[in-house]
Amino acid sequence: MSHAEHLRADYAHFQPITTRWHDNDIYGHVNNVVYYSYFDSAVNTYLIEHGGLDIHHGSVVGFVVSSACDYFAPVAFPERIEVGLRVAKLGNSSVHYALAIFKHGQAQACAAGQFVHVFVDRASNRPVSIPPALREALSRLQRTTP
Structure with a gap:
């Protein structure tokens, strides 16, 4: 899998992130x-x-x-980055996200990830249906490609 497979156009929402001095490791780039x-x-x-x-x-x-x-490619402080976000699968109580890290203004991702949330009742820690307002917000992140 290469960074060319993860393009900015594949993501529905972008969250700017400010890298921090202590994000860099001894090798001079953001630690994994x-x-x-x-x-x-x-x-x-x-x-x-x-x-x-x-x-x-x-x-x-x-x-x-x-x-x-x-x-795929290193990021280092003080670069400005954006996290691309889309929903790959929206279930009853869970959501599978596809995410990618982009240097500001670049089309190809430096890194790509997956992340799964299960929504639970805070008191019991048991899975529950995703509340309507959250489901609506998550549905706006769905993409038919890739």
Whole structure:
């Protein structure tokens, strides 16, 4: 899989992220584990701003149950990046995201990942149907390609 397979046009929403000094590792680029925090921040920012997710008091929360990332080109502080986001599969209680890291203005991804949320009742930690406002926001991220 190459970065040419992950193009900006394949994603429905873009979340700007500011890289931080401490994101870089001893090799001078953003450490691989930091990409997961970028994914988490992009997804949750979208859910809060567009789906009304209440991370502090809401009765429904999203738990990450799976994640993966492939790396194609390095990113380093102080580069500006954007996380491309789309929904690959929208289930009853789960959503599969496809994500990619783009340097500001570039068409090809530096990294591409997958991320799965299961929505659960906060009190019981049991899966629940995705609430209507969240489902509507997530449905706007669906793409028929790729």
